[in-house]
Amino acid sequence: MTPFRSTTTTALVSTLLATTLAGCQFGGQEQDTSPIVIAADLELSGAAAGVGKAYRQALELKRQQLNASGxxxxxxxxxxVKDNRSDASESLRNIADFSNDSRVTAIIMGGCNECAVGAARTVDEKQIPTVALAAASAVTSPVSExxxxxxxxxNAADNAAALTVELRRRNIDTVGxxxxxxxxxxxxxxALAREFAKVGxxxxxxxxxxxxxxxLDRQATTLTAAGPDALVIWTPPEQAMLATSAVKRIGFDGALFLDASAAGDLFLGSAARAAERATLVFTQTMVIDDVIATTPAKAARRQWFQDYTARFGGYHGSASFAADAVQLIADAELRAGGPAGQVDRDALRDVLETSxxxxxxxxxxxxPDNHSGLMPQALTTLVARNGRWRLQG
Incomplete structure (x- = not known):
């Protein structure tokens, strides 16, 4: 082959390759490199600021991990991110602002039940997919609205069922x-009354x-004066720890049971002595360092726990919900597709509904019939031991 013919052949191949690549890039769908913009309405000040801070830390850590993952x-x-100051009115203003921002793909709301329920109508009217970290069933029910x-x-029903099983196992007949x-x-x-009625x-x-x-001394006195075998505490973390200290201070020696909304920091700090041997219904991720990682999912949870703890010096039980919300939205956005650089909230909603x-x-x-995604199987039983939560058993 002459030098001229060799050069010509090489040039032709290069031209064909360039044309093929150009056809993939421009003849097909252009690759979308636009950012996925997620808005977050969180309780960063006010009564629920402790949980709100954990959510923000988790959102940022998960964002960084996904962006670096490829x-x-x-x-x-x-x-x-906007602070709703633990106030439903402020939260509603934030939701309206986010909804009107064409860049925003979806919204994550914090754990404020009143905020999420109060914003539900606006979210539907504005047609913006929203994942709330609040527990009340009215956040997503009725689904038609x-x-x-x-x-x-x-979910309250799942928490109540799990607590009742544990109370029955311990042969407890009366509670405050x-x-x-x-x-x-x-x-x-x-929910508790319904479950308790089944087992007496x-x-x-x-x-x-x-x-x-x-x-909380007044409430503690009222409850312990009735002489129950145990107390069930169904409050946010701050009140739960105050309550455990209050009832122990006035001499209550019965068992303490906490619902999932009471989950806060892994380490119990000043409430450690009062909370010793208390029982908490919550997800296994809170104590994943006690669990042998026998599946990819458990290995991922352990890695998340370690990454969060290394970054922030401790672990907060609710952090994983915020991280999962980011993952759900990111996955749904990639599956929803659509024209590059354009936000299709309706398509995202449709994908989220079957995630x-x-x-x-x-x-x-x-x-489509249930927009509350956490399965009952996610819940397990934890016990306070030596200043921190541990897996029971």
Whole structure:
């Protein structure tokens, strides 16, 4: 072959290759490298700031991990975060602002039940997919009026069922109940009454606590005076730890049982002595360092626990819900597809509604009839031992 013919052949091959690549790039669908913009409405100040801080840390860590992983097909996640000050009115303003921002793909809301329930109508009217980390069933029910609302948090009915199993196993017949003075607290009381009726457990006394209360001696006295075998505490983490200290201070020596909403820091700090041997229903991720990683999902949870602890110096139980919310939205966005650089919220909603994954929190399944994704199997029983939560057994 002459030098001229060799050069010509090489040039032709190069031209054909360039044309083929150009056809893939321009004749087909152009690769989308636009950012996935997720907005977050969180309780960064006010009564629920402790949990809100954990959510923000988890969102940022998960964002960084996904962006560095290469799993987003050339795209990256951006976060827009606003503080709702633990106030439903402020939260609603944030949701309206996020909804009107054409860059925003979806919204993640924090653990404030009143905020999520109060925003549900606006979320549907604005047609913006929203994943709330609040527990109340009214966040996503009825689904016909919550088409764009989803949630990732343990459900009251599942918590009540798990607590009842443990109470029955311990042969406890009578309890006192301390619950939040809000819709989720009422829901918990109802769910517990339903489960208790099946096994003959009696509630001897019930008291409520507001999210801003810091003195719980009155409620503790009312509950312990009734003489129950155990106390069930159905409150956010701050009140739960205050309650354990209050009842122990006045001499109550019965058992303590906490619902999942009471899960906070892994290490119990100043409440360690009062909470010793208390029982908590929550996800296994909270104590994944006690678990042998026998599956890829468990290995991922252990790695998440280690990464979060290394970054922030401790672990907060609710962190995994926030991370799973980011993963759900990112996965749904990639599956929804659509024109490059354009946000298709309706397509994203449709994908979210049938999402399934073994998340950091446990198995998650969304269906058109159920927008509350955390499965009952995600819950297990933890016990406070030597200043921290441990896996029971």
């Amino acid at each position: 799993a987003l097909n050339g795209r990256t996640i951006e976060l827009l 919550r088409r764009y609302m989803f949630k990732l948090a343990p 109940l301390l619950r939040s003075d809000n819709a989720y607290g009422v829901e918990g009381s109802t 457990i009696q509630v001897l006394a019930e008291a409520s606590v507001r999210g801003t209360d810091t003195e 399934q994954m073994d998340g950091l929190s446990g198995p998650i399944r969304m269906t």
